[in-house]
Amino acid sequence: xxxxxxxxxxxxxxxxxxxxxxxxxxxxxxxxxxxxxxxxxxxxxxxxxxxxxxxxxxxxxxxxxxxxxxxxxxxxxxxxxxxxxxxxxxxxxxxxxxxxxxxxxxxxxxxxxxxxxxxxxxxxxxxxxxxxxxxxxxxxxxxxxxxxxxxxxxxxxxxxxxxxxxxxxxxxxxxxxxxxxxxxxxxxxxxxxxxxxxxxxxxxxxxxxxxxxxx
Numbered sequence: 001x002x003x004x005x006x007x008x009x010x011x012x013x014x015x016x017x018x019x020x021x022x023x024x025x026x027x028x029x030x031x032x033x034x035x036x037x038x039x040x041x042x043x044x045x046x047x048x049x050x051x052x053x054x055x056x057x058x059x060x061x062x063x064x065x066x067x068x069x070x071x072x073x074x075x076x077x078x079x080x081x082x083x084x085x086x087x088x089x090x091x092x093x094x095x096x097x098x099x100x101x102x103x104x105x106x107x108x109x110x111x112x113x114x115x116x117x118x119x120x121x122x123x124x125x126x127x128x129x130x131x132x133x134x135x136x137x138x139x140x141x142x143x144x145x146x147x148x149x150x151x152x153x154x155x156x157x158x159x160x161x162x163x164x165x166x167x168x169x170x171x172x173x174x175x176x177x178x179x180x181x182x183x184x185x186x187x188x189x190x191x192x193x194x195x196x197x198x199x200x201x202x203x204x205x206x207x208x209x210x211x212x213x214x215x
Contacts (some may be wrong), residue, residue, distance in 0.1 A: 001097075002048070002076060003213065007083025010034065014078045015092040015114070019070050023047070030054045034178050035078075036156075039071045046071055070075035074116060082109060091167065095140075097121075099148050112136040117143075124148045124168075124175070149173040162214035164167075168195075 006012045006159035019041050020026035023032040026038050026047065032054035040062075048061040065071070077094030084104040091098075093115035100109050100122045109131070111120060117140045121150050124146040126133055135144065149172075157179050168175060168188040175195050177184065186195065 001079050001094075003079045003081075005081045005083065006034075006089060007085055008086045009085035009087060010083075011088040012078075012080060013090050014076070014096075015090060016073045016076065016081075017070060020056075024055045027054065030142045037076065039068070041069060044068060046076070055068075072115075077116070086110075092116070092120070100126075103166065109133045110139060111136075113142060114138040116140045119143045119145060120145065120163075124173070126169070131158060135160045135163065137164070141165065144169060144173070145169055173211070 002014070003007065004012065011037040016028040016034040017036050017038045019039045020029060021042050022040065026040070029038050029214050030036050032052055034049060037046055039045070043064070044066065044104045045062040046066050047056055049056070050061045051059070070113050073093030075094065076092065078091045078096045079087055080091070080096065080098045082089065082098070082100045082102060084102045084107065086107045088110045089110070089173065090112045090116050091099060095116045096113050096118045098111055098113065098118070098120045100111065100120065102123065106138055107128070113120065113136070115138055118137055120135060120137065122135065122144060125148050137144070139162070144160070144161060144163045145167045147169050149170055160180060161182065163182060164185060166186045168186050175194070177201035
C-alpha cells in the first residue's frame with residue numbers, strides 16, 4: 001500500500017498508465033498528475049510521478065519488483081489522507097483507504113476510488129454543507145465510514161454513488177439518507193441513533209443497542 005497526503009487543493013491520480021521500456025518512453029503515458037504510475041520493463045520497477053510534472057526522473061518514487069513484466073490496476077493500493085483544501089482524488093483497482101475526516105466548512109472534495117473494495121472515512125457534517133462533495137466508490141464493495149453527527153439530508157443523490165456499505169461511527173447521531181437511491185447496508189455505533197427518511201432501497205442491517213427509524 002502506498003501512503004500519501006494530498007493537501008492544499010491538490011490532485012491525486014493514482015492510476016496505472018501501462019508499461020514503457022524506459023523513462024523517456026514513459027513521458028507519453030503521463031499527463032502531469034501526482035500519483036500516476038507505470039511499469040518500467042527494463043528495470044522491473046513501478047515508477048510514480050511524485051511531483052506531477054509529467055516527467056520520469058530519478059527523483060520520482062520507484063518500487064523494484066522481481067519476475068514481473070507488468071503490474072495490473074489491482075496491484076497497487078493507496079492510503080490517502082486529505083487536507084483542508086479542495087482535493088481531487090482518483091484511484092484505481094486496488095483496495096484503497098481514503099481519510100477525508102477534516103471538517104473544514106465550505107470546501108469541496110471529489111473522491112473516486114475506481115475498482116476494488118475501498119474504504120472512505122468521511123466527516124458526516126461535510127455531506128450537508130453547500131459545496132456538494134462528491135464520493136464515488138466505483139465498482140467493488142465499498143464502505144463509507146462517517147464520523148460525527150450529520151445534520152439534515154446527506155447530500156443529493158449524485159453526491160454519493162457506488163457505495164454499498166455505510167458505517168456510522170458516532171453515538172447519538174441523526175442521519176437522513178432520503179436523497180440516496182443506492183441499496184445501502186448500514187451499521188451503526190452502539191448507542192441511540194436516529195436514521196430518518198430511509199429510501200425504499202436501503203437495507204437496514206443495523207447493529208445497535210437502540211435505534212430509531214422514521215420516514
